[in-house]
Amino acid sequence: MAAVTLYHFPYSAPSRGALLAARAVGVPVEIKEINLFEGKHLEADFIKINPQHTIPTLKDGDFVLWDSHAIASYLVSAYGKDDKLYPKNPQQKAIVDQRLYFDVGILYRRVRAIFFPVVRLGEKTVSDEKKKDVEEALGWMDQFLTGRPWLAGTEFTIADCACAASISTLVEMGYDISSHRKTTEWYEKCKAELPGFDENLEGAKILGDIFKQKVDPGQI
Numbered sequence: 699m700a701a702v703t704l705y706h707f708p709y710s711a712p713s714r715g716a717l718l719a720a721r722a723v724g725v726p727v728e729i730k731e732i733n734l735f736e737g738k739h740l741e742a743d744f745i746k747i748n749p750q751h752t753i754p755t756l757k758d759g760d761f762v763l764w765d766s767h768a769i770a771s772y773l774v775s776a777y778g779k780d781d782k783l784y785p786k787n788p789q790q791k792a793i794v795d796q797r798l799y800f801d802v803g804i805l806y807r808r809v810r811a812i813f814f815p816v817v818r819l820g821e822k823t824v825s826d827e828k829k830k831d832v833e834e835a836l837g838w839m840d841q842f843l844t845g846r847p848w849l850a851g852t853e854f855t856i857a858d859c860a861c862a863a864s865i866s867t868l869v870e871m872g873y874d875i876s877s878h879r880k881t882t883e884w885y886e887k888c889k890a891e892l893p894g895f896d897e898n899l900e901g902a903k904i905l906g907d908i909f910k911q912k913v914d915p916g917q918i
């Protein structure tokens with residue numbers, strides 16, 4: 699199997715989510731690091747590949763794709779040995795999709811609303827409203843996990859890869875998720891069972907450490 703190319707930045711949760719999916723699929727990946735902090739994503743060569751200049755971006759031969767969630771489902775459809783990571787059954791697939799859209803529209807967005815202004819814009823505090831938004835998202839995750847060990851059922855799927863990347867960023871920022879029992883138990887399973895989780899954690903820790911250095915003490 700030829701390697702796919704992933705334009706990747708390890709600090710980025712979406713980028714790590716796509717890489718977790720690739721590791722779960724088992725497709726060989728050639729990683730090309732695009733350092734967002736150095737503005738590499740805005741250079742002409744990368745804009746030619748992805749005019750939206752977001753990380754992650756996948757190149758598979760002449761085929762180019764971005765958005766980590768789209769990349770994850772493509773990798774399973776193109777290279778998965780079976781459909782466990784992204785079921786073909788319409789209802790099971792729809793549940794995975796719902797969790798993926800939850801990550802795009804709610805979970806990652808709310809985590810980012812906390813770290814981005816601190817890490818990139820020099821803010822020192824985190825509002826109660828932003829923490830409330832994250833608490834609400836974690837509460838919904840606990841409900842998704844009621845009666846099932848993984849977000850979409852009895853097997854882990856690409857929805858777990860995406861949400862694990864977002865949650866690992868949150869945890870490494872020093873956010874205490876322990877009052878959300880099911881999400882906490884799920885996160886422990888992710889650590890133990892998701893292929894490539896340690897690699898994911900390395901990037902999350904770097905971003906988390908930058909956040910912790912920059913934010914005022916006691917903010918989260």
Ligand SMILES: N[C@@H](CCC(=O)N[C@@H](CS)C(=O)NCC(=O)O)C(=O)O
Nearest residue numbers: 710711712751752753754765766767
């Ligand atoms: N929904 C997208 C989000 C991608 C995204 O916003 N990536 C950020 C890094 S976390 C990025 O590339 N930012 C640079 C930019 O938008 O110019 C995905 O899941 O891939």
